[in-house]
Amino acid sequence: MMREPLLDRKSGAQQPSFPSFLTKYLYLGHFLARWGARMWEFSVGLYMISIWPDSLLLAAVYGVVESGSIFLLGPTIGEWVDKLGYVKVLRLWLVTQNFSFVVAGATVFGMLAYPDLKSTNPGVFIVLIVVTNLSGAMGMLSTLAGTILIEREWVVVMSEGQPPGLLTQMNSVIRRIDLICKLFAPVVSGFIISFISLKVSAMTLAILNTTCVWLEYWFFMSVYKGIPALVERNLRRTWRPPVDLLESSLIQNGDPESAENSQKQNFREKISKIPFIGAWKLYLEQEVVIPGVSLALLYFTVLSFGSLMTATLEWEGVPAFLIGIARSISATIGIAATVVYPVLQSRISTLRTGLWSCWSQWIFLLVCVGSIWVQNGLAAAYMLMGGVAASRLGLWMFDLAVIQQMQDEVPESDRCVVGGVQNSLQSFLDLMAYVMGIFISNPQDFWKLMLLSFLAVTLSAILYTSHVYRVRKHLIHFEKITQLGSRLMRRPSESCPS
Secondary structure, rough: OOOOOOOOOOOOOOOOOHHHHHHHHHHHHHHHHHHHHHHHHHHHHHHHHHHHOOOOOHHHHHHHHHHHHHHOOOHHHHHHHHHHHHHHHHHHHHHHHHHHHHHHHHHHHHHOOOOOOOHHHHHHHEEEEEEEHHHHHHHHHHHHHHHHHHHHHHHHHHHHHOOHHHHHHHHHHHHHHHHHHHHHHHHHHHHHHOOOOHHHHHHHHHHHHHHHHHHHHHHHHHHHHHHHHHHHHHHHHHHOHHHHHHHHHHHOOOOOHHHHHHHHHHHHHHHHOOOOHHHHHHHHOOOHHHHHHHHHOOOOOOOOHHHHHHHHHHOOOOOHHHHHHHHHHHHHHHHHHHHHHHHHHHHHHHHHHHHHHHHHHHHHHHHHHHHHOOOOOOEEEEEHHHHHHHHHHHHHHHHHHHHHHHHOOOOOOOOOOOHHHHHHHHHHHHHHHHHHHHHHOOOOHHHHHHHHHOEEEEOHHHHHHHHHOOOOHHOOHHHHHHHHHHHHHHHHHOOOOO
């Protein structure tokens, strides 16, 4: 039975029992951590197309490295977050993320400062490309650890024992902060790139991450120390019962059946500790596996303001600051989704909110498909940006609906591991999108990538619809539609004079 937390419609905002400033500290720390990641995410495509003009190859290769690393290491990151204490995860996340983006910014600055390096010293150029890719990937891996810690763990722990709508509210605010960063970071980066230079943009990114790490750490540690539930949960998570001692005593006491069962269990545990196997087995056993796969399929796309679409728009002649503004409009619509979601979820449930959201995204993406047949390149580019931006309303509501289903349905002991596998699956499909970009690297053929992306969105919506039907045994309340039609038909007749 799915837990459907409802908002208290009379009270409006949900007030937690702990001091409200701690929630604000959590939001501020999350904002600073996401800002640097969003600046890099927007800028890297422009850096790569500038370093190697007229080709999406470098942007696609970077995407493959980043997504591939998350796919391969995502489950491990989830298990690592689950086993280590909150403070250790926090320190490793913040230091690694900020240091990685500093290194990536510095190497990009070096390649932009010496544009002839590719021909004059190809060895050094390749080294810088490799370091940039690895640093960016390391930064995103550490960002994943932070995402699991805050979004899948802390938010859930903080909402336990609180008003029932607090989890929905905090999920919406966390996603809104991410989208605000997605809104303003591209605008800032776009204006720096368009009106100053790419080099100054890379330098700004490096300086920003150097200075923000200390403030982020202070905000998060204040939250941790100020909420006893986090400290108590941390102690429970890091304590492990001495299972090995119990098993050895069974063997020594001469219980052959127990010893044999224990040995078999040890063998199964060793198999489950092989990378992927245990984590993926756990993920596939969850009730919410179909919604998770549906969400992951949306990552097999170039219909977003990612590096491939950004590089293609730049190739089409759209100025960087206009791309930044378009991406910001897209993020604004996404922010609207975080406002609409709690209202819709409180009225039609989390499950049905996801259903309406995934199909609304599909409808708006039809505009992008239509742009393929528009002859004017700039007009097609603006249609593409408009369709992608409008579809974000459905996308982010669907994202919130699936995340909340996972928070409600996945047991506490499995939450971090399942979150790591979910991100791994998403990154694998994101990786496949960049692999497509490597094989179809000519910007003139971008339409082929668009069609494949639209097919993935269609499959996602169909899968989620089948899950809703399996759970609810129906999709639409036809009897309610009939009743509504009857009422509408009666009203005109009732208003007519006798």
